[in-house]
Amino acid sequence: MGKKITFFIILGWVLLLIGDRVDELRVYQGAQIAMYTIALASIVLLTGYSGQVSLGNGAMMAVGGYAAALTLNNLGSPVWFAFVMAVVVSALFGAFLGAAAARLSGPYLAGTTLALAVGLPEIANQFAFLGGVPGILFDVGLPPARFGEEFTQYKWFFWIATFIALIALFITSNILQSRYGRTWRAIRSNSLAAELSGVHSGRMKILAFTISSALAGLAGAVLAMTISLVAPGAYTLALSFALVTGAVLAGVSSLPGVVFGALILVAIPEVADVLANRWGGGENLNNYLPGLIVSVLLILSVIFTPNGPGENLRKHHHKKM
């Protein structure tokens, strides 16, 4: 435990040092990577450990984002409390949804969450207090003055996002190594055997979905912070799809892998941009090339390395021995 805390503190310190040495765009992307890391950890916990699929993590992120923004704007609370409320509200929402769908095996949770991801933008458009299409502001404020004039807004976002991501990863990794992590894996491998050993599999699945939703909500609040806004357009179905892709690329059951997955998710739009320009640009190419890359990556990885690239390396290694 002590070693782990030391590791996370050193990791955080190194990240902050890196943040001082790169330009604004990279700092902003660093904040995005931190956000994706939290969101992917939520999928790894749910899919990789408890064996359930959520296709609507983007929707859960939206719940967290709106909860944070409404808390900050209406209660005038401190910023940290907005993030706490994002976690609490999305966990409650997840518990409710999980109670309906997570107990059932098979496609029910996938379909229900997909329905949510498709419908959530519509719901947000319909209610005035959610701000409609333009959304509502989420402003965490300027960086504290004691950091000096040089300290930019994006660097402040990066610091907050990294700090939150490190805490979230620390807690998640501890949960996954605990009794709960083991029980989830047992249910995933053989739910009948797990139940015969006295595991209440329905309850454990709901718990997994609840924690996963809480993480997703936290990621949603971080995303809202980096764009200073909560709007339906930020939490699209495409975001949910991208998250699933990132998780599969990371190897669905590997928590350290989420950093790799997050890096790829941030890199895809850049790569798509370069390719689109090289192939002559055009509106269609710019709009649909990122989605094409995400889908192709998802399909290839799910067919050839469904358990993540790490597994194939390990297999290869074993064969040699």
Add this chain to the structure above:
Amino acid sequence: MQKLLETFLIGLSTGSIYALMSLALVLVWRSTRVVNFAQAGQAMLSTYIGFEIASRSEVFWLGLLFAIAAGALLGAGVDFFFMRVLFKHAVSGPAAVVAPVIATLGLLGLIRSIVGLTWGGEFKSIKSPASTDGFTIGETTIPFSALNLLIIVTVFVILIALAIIFQRTNLGLSLRASAYAPEIAQLAGIRTARTRTIGWAIAGGVGGVAGMLVTSFNFLSPYSLDLLLVFGFIAAVIGGLESMVGSVVGALILGIALTFILNYVGTSLVFIGGFVVLIVVLLVKPDGIMARGKVRRG
């Protein structure tokens, strides 16, 4: 009273389109144990092909025929080139359970991107095959139009054709047998893999019809069929995912219920209404309305 009746009729017309989508999902689920989320994508691509034919020839029905053919080819292709490869590869490890669902999701994204790259994101529309003005009874005009009637009739013709195929032909018998007990069907000499591909083709064709019918009164865009997929899924869950009759009944119930919400409560609650129906069914009757006793849940 009159509003009650017209709401019911329009709900029937909406529900019959949902019925086609939910039937397509159930057909694939029964044979492959995968909820094919790419169904929306397949239907969308077929509808774009139907749209091209219909707008060039100015004959809606020719477009519909091409959409059915394209949907069937696409469905068979997805099973043959995609699902078979997938099941060969993804067999073990943490991702084994979830790989097929995730793969259909990837396919949905792939088809959407291809459609977007080809046709762009702007809204397209087809000239309706029938009048969208309401019928006039005596002096009052009701919102129920010739197009609504045509949609109901088209769907019923297709449902009857499917019922005949499934109940009266050898193909239907092998489709039912391979869905019910694949191993025994195989031992009895049915080529289950080929039968499964045919099932996917039928589902694809049915999905193509659903897409064309939606587009007969609505815009077509790379995202326009997502809600149809969601409502089709909800209808299939109401029917228990296993039963073809159940999925049609579920879709009609859902269509009528949502139209009542639309006419009596307000537009803003239609999607939430559908979602509430889904949650209530999952909580109260997760095996669906057609369940007799205990059935497997996947």
